[in-house]
Amino acid sequence: MSQATPYTYDVPCQQCPLRVCEVFRPIGDGEIDFIAKLKAGELRTGPGTTVLREGSPSEHLFTLLEGWAFRYKTLEDGRRQITSFVLPGDLVGIQSSMQAEMDHSVDTLTAAVLCTFPRGRVWEVYKHCPSLAFDVTWLAATQEMILNENLLSIGRRNAVECAAYYILHLYLRAEDVGLVTEGKVRFPFTQEHLADALGLSLVHTNKTLKRLSTRGLMQWEHGWCFIPDVAALAEIAKFDLNQPRKRPLL
């Protein structure tokens, strides 16, 4: 896993490509300018790069502008649990700007662009731009929701329900940021990643996915996932489709 190195500044916040997505709340020019002042630069990485490492302090926190990444923790003997995937618009590393060190690691799955903000200046957001501070908390609370639901899934759903739930979850989140076209999403990760997210073994994950696709509930081939009938998959997954999904843009 290669180590991240800082890079150049390319995308001005005023033209942030994420602003067009419906999920994000409308944001004022004052707020945008404030973010722009805070932005330290961009980090452009290849796939498979460790952006933040469990146990290390971080000088920066990030917003993922482009690409996919994932958060994970490991046990000494190598067992890995992926706690969540990171999609464009997600904030990464707030936790280490509140605590001393990261409690989890973050790796990229694809080439990625991250906006970087100096950890030391987070306080300015709270001091001078309460609406953005509120958004930070909003994002933390939303991440908490995702983790709660995932805990329910791993703890109480069986393999089929759990896999169905997770795929749908990813699909809907990807849809929110405009990554779904004609019912298809790019899934830039392996079955092993999914297994580590579900808390299942790779082999059993494979067999479970096979069952889902045999039943016609989804297709996942060559890195693309297609869901013919979202409601049908939600039924299997015991997924509540009526959750609000609007969120702030940071």
Place this chain on the structure above:
Amino acid sequence: MSQATPYTYDVPCQQCPLRVCEVFRPIGDGEIDFIAKLKAGELRTGPGTTVLREGSPSEHLFTLLEGWAFRYKTLEDGRRQITSFVLPGDLVGIQSSMQAEMDHSVDTLTAAVLCTFPRGRVWEVYKHCPSLAFDVTWLAATQEMILNENLLSIGRRNAVECAAYYILHLYLRAEDVGLVTEGKVRFPFTQEHLADALGLSLVHTNKTLKRLSTRGLMQWEHGWCFIPDVAALAEIAKFDLNQPRKRPLL
């Protein structure tokens, strides 16, 4: 499960009994007065009371002043996952003051005292008292950490490790708020609660606990838990004892 009803105002924030605990950061008089102004009252409940219900909006958010509670989610068919226990000093219901509705429920385990704050006034904290707003985010980030670790536990630890981990986790959190005397804590919940937190069946949880106590790693009888050797239990649990545990008082 009985329904909560508002109650009288007894404990002035200036004399908040939690201020003495080392875990909480020192807090200024200005901040205390601000909290005091915001406090709507107290909620005193008996054990087994639902304070917040999944799917419902909430007019209030709460700080638990005294007692134990737990957060949980359920599947339609009744399967329940306890996502975390709530101890004195914990904030409950921030999520619903950011989103429209609660994504999980909260029940008390013991008689409890909760300080209530009107949902509608959370914004004032961000607007007028950034240091407290920061604390709210801090608490959310800390809760996120707990959930991450728990996800690792359920997903990747086996039953013995998972139970050992969870008991130790509860023990240390209880210790932080002064609930441990001579290595003993009150555990005001049943093995079924623990099973629902671990994502295991009741029967298997029982057998797993038995193994832990036979091995001399802990004793849990008549509602009291005693851990003779914290380091030994941590070893089994693959628990990292060197995590920072200081936190802000809200």
Place this chain on the structure above:
DNA sequence: CGCTCAGTTGAAGCATTTCAATTCTTGTGG
């Protein structure tokens, strides 16, 4: 004293893991 709820136990069944191959993809160099 008898009821109820929580904890305990053994046995059978099932879901999931582990082990061990094999096949399919993808990318690379000749």
Place this chain on the structure above:
DNA sequence: CCACAAGAATTGAAATGCTTCAACTGAGCG
């Protein structure tokens, strides 16, 4: 364009951990 290597997906079979079922024991309470 083909051969080859490396990573990813797939498969079957055996082993294990966890769940479920069904009973029984113990503790607390009126």
